[in-house]
Amino acid sequence: MEVKIEAVSQLEYNSFREQLIIPEYGRHLQKVIDQVAEIEDKEERNKAAKYVISVMGTLNPHLRDVPDFQHKLWDQLFIMSDFRLDVDSPYPIPSREVLNQRPETLKYPQNFPKYRFYGNNIKYMIDVAVKWEDGDMKSALILVIANHMKKCYLSWNKETVEDEVIFNHLYELSKGEINLLKSNEELLNSHNLMKVNKKMSNKSQFGSNKNTVSKSIHKKKSINPKNIKRK
Known part of the structure:
Protein backbone atom coordinates (compact mmCIF):
# COMPACT_ATOMS: atom_id res chain seq x y z
CA MET A 1 0.00 0.00 0.00
CA ASN A 100 8.88 38.52 -31.39
CA GLN A 101 8.92 41.14 -34.14
CA ARG A 102 5.44 42.00 -35.31
CA PRO A 103 4.74 42.20 -39.05
CA GLU A 104 4.01 45.51 -40.66
CA THR A 105 0.40 46.50 -41.11
CA LEU A 106 -0.90 45.74 -44.59
CA LYS A 107 -2.05 48.77 -46.51
CA TYR A 108 -5.54 47.80 -47.61
CA PRO A 109 -7.33 50.20 -49.95
CA GLN A 110 -9.55 52.29 -47.75
CA ASN A 111 -12.38 52.90 -50.17
CA PHE A 112 -15.81 53.72 -48.84
CA PRO A 113 -17.88 54.33 -51.96
CA LYS A 114 -21.29 55.90 -51.65
CA TYR A 115 -22.85 53.34 -53.99
CA ARG A 116 -21.26 50.10 -52.86
CA PHE A 117 -23.44 47.90 -55.02
CA TYR A 118 -21.47 49.09 -58.06
CA GLY A 119 -18.13 47.96 -56.63
CA ASN A 120 -14.71 49.59 -56.90
CA ASN A 121 -14.05 48.42 -60.46
CA ILE A 122 -16.80 50.65 -61.81
CA LYS A 123 -15.03 53.72 -60.40
CA TYR A 124 -11.80 52.58 -62.02
CA MET A 125 -13.55 52.09 -65.38
CA ILE A 126 -15.11 55.53 -65.14
CA ASP A 127 -11.73 57.14 -64.44
CA VAL A 128 -10.29 55.40 -67.50
CA ALA A 129 -13.19 56.51 -69.69
CA VAL A 130 -12.76 60.14 -68.58
CA LYS A 131 -9.13 60.13 -69.79
CA TRP A 132 -10.00 58.87 -73.26
CA GLU A 133 -10.32 61.25 -76.17
CA ASP A 134 -13.83 62.06 -77.38
CA GLY A 135 -15.02 59.77 -80.12
CA ASP A 136 -16.98 56.65 -80.91
CA MET A 137 -14.74 54.42 -78.76
CA LYS A 138 -15.28 56.60 -75.70
CA SER A 139 -19.02 56.79 -76.27
CA ALA A 140 -19.23 53.01 -76.62
CA LEU A 141 -17.20 52.51 -73.43
CA ILE A 142 -19.43 54.91 -71.49
CA LEU A 143 -22.52 53.08 -72.70
CA VAL A 144 -21.03 49.73 -71.62
CA ILE A 145 -20.24 51.16 -68.19
CA ALA A 146 -23.76 52.53 -67.81
CA ASN A 147 -25.35 49.17 -68.74
CA HIS A 148 -23.08 47.37 -66.31
CA MET A 149 -24.05 49.83 -63.60
CA LYS A 150 -27.69 49.12 -64.30
CA LYS A 151 -27.10 45.37 -64.09
CA CYS A 152 -25.27 45.78 -60.75
CA TYR A 153 -28.09 47.94 -59.47
CA LEU A 154 -30.68 45.30 -60.41
CA SER A 155 -28.67 42.50 -58.81
CA TRP A 156 -29.22 44.16 -55.44
CA ASN A 157 -32.56 45.81 -56.11
CA LYS A 158 -34.83 43.41 -58.00
CA GLU A 159 -37.25 46.16 -58.99
CA THR A 160 -36.89 48.11 -62.20
CA VAL A 161 -34.72 51.21 -62.30
CA GLU A 162 -35.03 54.22 -64.57
CA ASP A 163 -32.13 55.11 -66.84
CA GLU A 164 -32.13 58.60 -65.37
CA VAL A 165 -31.10 57.19 -61.98
CA ILE A 166 -28.10 55.43 -63.54
CA PHE A 167 -27.17 58.58 -65.47
CA ASN A 168 -27.27 60.62 -62.26
CA HIS A 169 -25.00 58.15 -60.48
CA LEU A 170 -22.64 58.09 -63.45
CA TYR A 171 -22.53 61.88 -63.47
CA GLU A 172 -21.77 61.94 -59.75
CA LEU A 173 -19.10 59.21 -59.84
CA SER A 174 -17.34 60.87 -62.78
CA LYS A 175 -17.40 64.24 -60.95
CA GLY A 176 -19.40 65.81 -63.74
CA GLU A 177 -17.13 64.62 -66.57
CA ILE A 178 -19.68 62.19 -68.04
CA ASN A 179 -23.16 63.60 -68.56
CA LEU A 180 -25.79 61.43 -70.24
CA LEU A 181 -28.77 63.21 -68.68
CA LYS A 182 -29.41 65.33 -71.77
CA SER A 183 -28.58 62.61 -74.29
CA ASN A 184 -30.95 60.35 -76.16
CA GLU A 185 -29.12 57.17 -75.15
CA GLU A 186 -31.20 54.30 -73.83
CA LEU A 187 -29.87 51.47 -71.74
CA LEU A 188 -30.81 47.82 -72.03
CA ASN A 189 -34.20 46.73 -70.79
CA SER A 190 -34.29 45.82 -67.10
CA HIS A 191 -36.10 42.58 -67.91
CA ASN A 192 -33.30 41.48 -70.25
CA LEU A 193 -30.61 42.37 -67.71
CA MET A 194 -32.43 40.35 -65.06
CA LYS A 195 -32.45 37.38 -67.44
CA VAL A 196 -28.66 37.64 -67.75
CA ASN A 197 -28.28 37.62 -63.97
CA LYS A 198 -30.56 34.59 -63.66
CA LYS A 199 -28.61 32.72 -66.35
CA MET A 200 -25.36 33.32 -64.50
CA SER A 201 -26.82 32.09 -61.21
CA ASN A 202 -28.29 29.00 -62.90
CA LYS A 203 -24.90 28.17 -64.40
CA SER A 204 -23.24 28.29 -61.00
CA GLN A 205 -25.96 26.09 -59.50
CA PHE A 206 -25.69 23.62 -62.36
CA GLY A 207 -21.94 23.41 -61.90
CA SER A 208 -22.31 22.58 -58.21
CA ASN A 209 -24.99 19.93 -58.88
CA LYS A 210 -23.24 18.39 -61.87
CA ASN A 211 -21.23 15.96 -59.77
CA THR A 212 -24.24 14.79 -57.79
CA VAL A 213 -26.24 14.20 -60.99
CA SER A 214 -23.42 12.21 -62.56
CA LYS A 215 -23.09 10.11 -59.39
CA SER A 216 -26.79 9.29 -59.39
CA ILE A 217 -26.63 8.28 -63.07
CA HIS A 218 -23.60 6.12 -62.35
CA LYS A 219 -25.45 4.37 -59.53
CA LYS A 220 -28.38 3.60 -61.81
CA LYS A 221 -26.07 2.11 -64.41
CA SER A 222 -24.24 0.01 -61.85
CA ILE A 223 -27.38 -1.88 -60.74
CA ASN A 224 -27.01 -5.56 -61.49
CA PRO A 225 -30.30 -7.09 -62.76
CA LYS A 226 -29.33 -10.40 -61.17
CA ASN A 227 -29.63 -8.83 -57.74
CA ILE A 228 -33.23 -7.75 -58.34
CA LYS A 229 -35.65 -10.07 -56.53
CA ARG A 230 -38.55 -11.24 -58.55
CA LYS A 231 -41.92 -11.57 -56.92
Whole structure:
Protein backbone atom coordinates (compact mmCIF):
# COMPACT_ATOMS: atom_id res chain seq x y z
CA MET A 1 0.00 0.00 0.00
CA GLU A 2 2.83 2.37 0.87
CA VAL A 3 4.52 1.58 -2.47
CA LYS A 4 1.36 2.55 -4.35
CA ILE A 5 1.03 5.80 -2.42
CA GLU A 6 4.67 6.65 -3.14
CA ALA A 7 4.21 5.89 -6.85
CA VAL A 8 1.15 8.13 -7.04
CA SER A 9 2.97 10.96 -5.24
CA GLN A 10 5.70 10.90 -7.92
CA LEU A 11 3.26 11.35 -10.81
CA GLU A 12 3.57 14.56 -12.78
CA TYR A 13 0.52 16.46 -13.93
CA ASN A 14 0.49 18.80 -16.91
CA SER A 15 -0.87 21.58 -14.72
CA PHE A 16 2.38 21.49 -12.66
CA ARG A 17 4.75 21.11 -15.62
CA GLU A 18 6.41 23.85 -17.60
CA GLN A 19 4.55 24.93 -20.69
CA LEU A 20 5.88 23.41 -23.91
CA ILE A 21 7.32 25.89 -26.39
CA ILE A 22 6.29 23.83 -29.45
CA PRO A 23 3.77 21.23 -28.22
CA GLU A 24 3.76 19.32 -31.53
CA TYR A 25 7.07 17.62 -30.68
CA GLY A 26 6.02 16.45 -27.24
CA ARG A 27 7.55 16.72 -23.78
CA HIS A 28 10.16 13.98 -24.20
CA LEU A 29 11.89 15.78 -27.05
CA GLN A 30 11.72 19.02 -25.09
CA LYS A 31 13.55 17.33 -22.20
CA VAL A 32 16.18 15.96 -24.58
CA ILE A 33 16.83 19.44 -25.98
CA ASP A 34 17.19 20.81 -22.45
CA GLN A 35 19.77 18.11 -21.72
CA VAL A 36 21.65 18.87 -24.95
CA ALA A 37 21.87 22.55 -23.98
CA GLU A 38 23.60 21.54 -20.72
CA ILE A 39 26.37 19.47 -22.39
CA GLU A 40 29.71 21.20 -21.71
CA ASP A 41 31.75 19.75 -24.59
CA LYS A 42 30.83 21.66 -27.76
CA GLU A 43 31.73 18.79 -30.08
CA GLU A 44 29.45 16.43 -28.20
CA ARG A 45 26.79 19.13 -28.12
CA ASN A 46 26.96 19.51 -31.91
CA LYS A 47 26.60 15.74 -32.37
CA ALA A 48 23.63 15.66 -30.02
CA ALA A 49 21.99 18.59 -31.84
CA LYS A 50 22.28 16.83 -35.20
CA TYR A 51 20.75 13.72 -33.64
CA VAL A 52 17.83 15.77 -32.35
CA ILE A 53 17.35 17.26 -35.84
CA SER A 54 17.17 13.74 -37.32
CA VAL A 55 14.59 12.76 -34.72
CA MET A 56 12.52 15.87 -35.49
CA GLY A 57 12.74 15.04 -39.19
CA THR A 58 11.30 11.56 -38.66
CA LEU A 59 8.01 13.16 -37.69
CA ASN A 60 7.78 14.48 -41.27
CA PRO A 61 9.72 11.96 -43.38
CA HIS A 62 8.44 13.26 -46.71
CA LEU A 63 10.04 16.65 -45.97
CA ARG A 64 13.13 15.44 -44.14
CA ASP A 65 15.56 16.01 -47.04
CA VAL A 66 14.09 19.28 -48.31
CA PRO A 67 16.60 22.14 -47.71
CA ASP A 68 13.97 24.66 -46.64
CA PHE A 69 12.50 22.17 -44.21
CA GLN A 70 15.95 21.55 -42.68
CA HIS A 71 16.24 25.28 -42.09
CA LYS A 72 12.89 25.23 -40.33
CA LEU A 73 13.96 22.34 -38.10
CA TRP A 74 17.12 24.15 -36.99
CA ASP A 75 15.11 27.29 -36.23
CA GLN A 76 12.67 25.25 -34.16
CA LEU A 77 15.57 23.62 -32.31
CA PHE A 78 16.89 26.99 -31.14
CA ILE A 79 13.39 28.17 -30.27
CA MET A 80 12.67 25.07 -28.19
CA SER A 81 15.95 25.56 -26.34
CA ASP A 82 14.82 29.08 -25.46
CA PHE A 83 17.85 30.34 -27.46
CA ARG A 84 20.25 28.81 -24.88
CA LEU A 85 21.68 26.20 -27.24
CA ASP A 86 25.22 27.02 -28.42
CA VAL A 87 25.89 24.82 -31.47
CA ASP A 88 27.16 25.29 -35.01
CA SER A 89 24.17 25.63 -37.28
CA PRO A 90 24.35 25.41 -41.11
CA TYR A 91 21.81 28.24 -41.22
CA PRO A 92 21.65 31.71 -39.64
CA ILE A 93 20.71 31.41 -35.98
CA PRO A 94 17.42 33.17 -35.20
CA SER A 95 17.13 35.66 -32.37
CA ARG A 96 14.44 36.31 -29.85
CA GLU A 97 13.97 39.85 -31.16
CA VAL A 98 13.29 38.65 -34.71
CA LEU A 99 10.87 36.00 -33.43
CA ASN A 100 8.88 38.52 -31.39
CA GLN A 101 8.92 41.14 -34.14
CA ARG A 102 5.44 42.00 -35.31
CA PRO A 103 4.74 42.20 -39.05
CA GLU A 104 4.01 45.51 -40.66
CA THR A 105 0.40 46.50 -41.11
CA LEU A 106 -0.90 45.74 -44.59
CA LYS A 107 -2.05 48.77 -46.51
CA TYR A 108 -5.54 47.80 -47.61
CA PRO A 109 -7.33 50.20 -49.95
CA GLN A 110 -9.55 52.29 -47.75
CA ASN A 111 -12.38 52.90 -50.17
CA PHE A 112 -15.81 53.72 -48.84
CA PRO A 113 -17.88 54.33 -51.96
CA LYS A 114 -21.29 55.90 -51.65
CA TYR A 115 -22.85 53.34 -53.99
CA ARG A 116 -21.26 50.10 -52.86
CA PHE A 117 -23.44 47.90 -55.02
CA TYR A 118 -21.47 49.09 -58.06
CA GLY A 119 -18.13 47.96 -56.63
CA ASN A 120 -14.71 49.59 -56.90
CA ASN A 121 -14.05 48.42 -60.46
CA ILE A 122 -16.80 50.65 -61.81
CA LYS A 123 -15.03 53.72 -60.40
CA TYR A 124 -11.80 52.58 -62.02
CA MET A 125 -13.55 52.09 -65.38
CA ILE A 126 -15.11 55.53 -65.14
CA ASP A 127 -11.73 57.14 -64.44
CA VAL A 128 -10.29 55.40 -67.50
CA ALA A 129 -13.19 56.51 -69.69
CA VAL A 130 -12.76 60.14 -68.58
CA LYS A 131 -9.13 60.13 -69.79
CA TRP A 132 -10.00 58.87 -73.26
CA GLU A 133 -10.32 61.25 -76.17
CA ASP A 134 -13.83 62.06 -77.38
CA GLY A 135 -15.02 59.77 -80.12
CA ASP A 136 -16.98 56.65 -80.91
CA MET A 137 -14.74 54.42 -78.76
CA LYS A 138 -15.28 56.60 -75.70
CA SER A 139 -19.02 56.79 -76.27
CA ALA A 140 -19.23 53.01 -76.62
CA LEU A 141 -17.20 52.51 -73.43
CA ILE A 142 -19.43 54.91 -71.49
CA LEU A 143 -22.52 53.08 -72.70
CA VAL A 144 -21.03 49.73 -71.62
CA ILE A 145 -20.24 51.16 -68.19
CA ALA A 146 -23.76 52.53 -67.81
CA ASN A 147 -25.35 49.17 -68.74
CA HIS A 148 -23.08 47.37 -66.31
CA MET A 149 -24.05 49.83 -63.60
CA LYS A 150 -27.69 49.12 -64.30
CA LYS A 151 -27.10 45.37 -64.09
CA CYS A 152 -25.27 45.78 -60.75
CA TYR A 153 -28.09 47.94 -59.47
CA LEU A 154 -30.68 45.30 -60.41
CA SER A 155 -28.67 42.50 -58.81
CA TRP A 156 -29.22 44.16 -55.44
CA ASN A 157 -32.56 45.81 -56.11
CA LYS A 158 -34.83 43.41 -58.00
CA GLU A 159 -37.25 46.16 -58.99
CA THR A 160 -36.89 48.11 -62.20
CA VAL A 161 -34.72 51.21 -62.30
CA GLU A 162 -35.03 54.22 -64.57
CA ASP A 163 -32.13 55.11 -66.84
CA GLU A 164 -32.13 58.60 -65.37
CA VAL A 165 -31.10 57.19 -61.98
CA ILE A 166 -28.10 55.43 -63.54
CA PHE A 167 -27.17 58.58 -65.47
CA ASN A 168 -27.27 60.62 -62.26
CA HIS A 169 -25.00 58.15 -60.48
CA LEU A 170 -22.64 58.09 -63.45
CA TYR A 171 -22.53 61.88 -63.47
CA GLU A 172 -21.77 61.94 -59.75
CA LEU A 173 -19.10 59.21 -59.84
CA SER A 174 -17.34 60.87 -62.78
CA LYS A 175 -17.40 64.24 -60.95
CA GLY A 176 -19.40 65.81 -63.74
CA GLU A 177 -17.13 64.62 -66.57
CA ILE A 178 -19.68 62.19 -68.04
CA ASN A 179 -23.16 63.60 -68.56
CA LEU A 180 -25.79 61.43 -70.24
CA LEU A 181 -28.77 63.21 -68.68
CA LYS A 182 -29.41 65.33 -71.77
CA SER A 183 -28.58 62.61 -74.29
CA ASN A 184 -30.95 60.35 -76.16
CA GLU A 185 -29.12 57.17 -75.15
CA GLU A 186 -31.20 54.30 -73.83
CA LEU A 187 -29.87 51.47 -71.74
CA LEU A 188 -30.81 47.82 -72.03
CA ASN A 189 -34.20 46.73 -70.79
CA SER A 190 -34.29 45.82 -67.10
CA HIS A 191 -36.10 42.58 -67.91
CA ASN A 192 -33.30 41.48 -70.25
CA LEU A 193 -30.61 42.37 -67.71
CA MET A 194 -32.43 40.35 -65.06
CA LYS A 195 -32.45 37.38 -67.44
CA VAL A 196 -28.66 37.64 -67.75
CA ASN A 197 -28.28 37.62 -63.97
CA LYS A 198 -30.56 34.59 -63.66
CA LYS A 199 -28.61 32.72 -66.35
CA MET A 200 -25.36 33.32 -64.50
CA SER A 201 -26.82 32.09 -61.21
CA ASN A 202 -28.29 29.00 -62.90
CA LYS A 203 -24.90 28.17 -64.40
CA SER A 204 -23.24 28.29 -61.00
CA GLN A 205 -25.96 26.09 -59.50
CA PHE A 206 -25.69 23.62 -62.36
CA GLY A 207 -21.94 23.41 -61.90
CA SER A 208 -22.31 22.58 -58.21
CA ASN A 209 -24.99 19.93 -58.88
CA LYS A 210 -23.24 18.39 -61.87
CA ASN A 211 -21.23 15.96 -59.77
CA THR A 212 -24.24 14.79 -57.79
CA VAL A 213 -26.24 14.20 -60.99
CA SER A 214 -23.42 12.21 -62.56
CA LYS A 215 -23.09 10.11 -59.39
CA SER A 216 -26.79 9.29 -59.39
CA ILE A 217 -26.63 8.28 -63.07
CA HIS A 218 -23.60 6.12 -62.35
CA LYS A 219 -25.45 4.37 -59.53
CA LYS A 220 -28.38 3.60 -61.81
CA LYS A 221 -26.07 2.11 -64.41
CA SER A 222 -24.24 0.01 -61.85
CA ILE A 223 -27.38 -1.88 -60.74
CA ASN A 224 -27.01 -5.56 -61.49
CA PRO A 225 -30.30 -7.09 -62.76
CA LYS A 226 -29.33 -10.40 -61.17
CA ASN A 227 -29.63 -8.83 -57.74
CA ILE A 228 -33.23 -7.75 -58.34
CA LYS A 229 -35.65 -10.07 -56.53
CA ARG A 230 -38.55 -11.24 -58.55
CA LYS A 231 -41.92 -11.57 -56.92
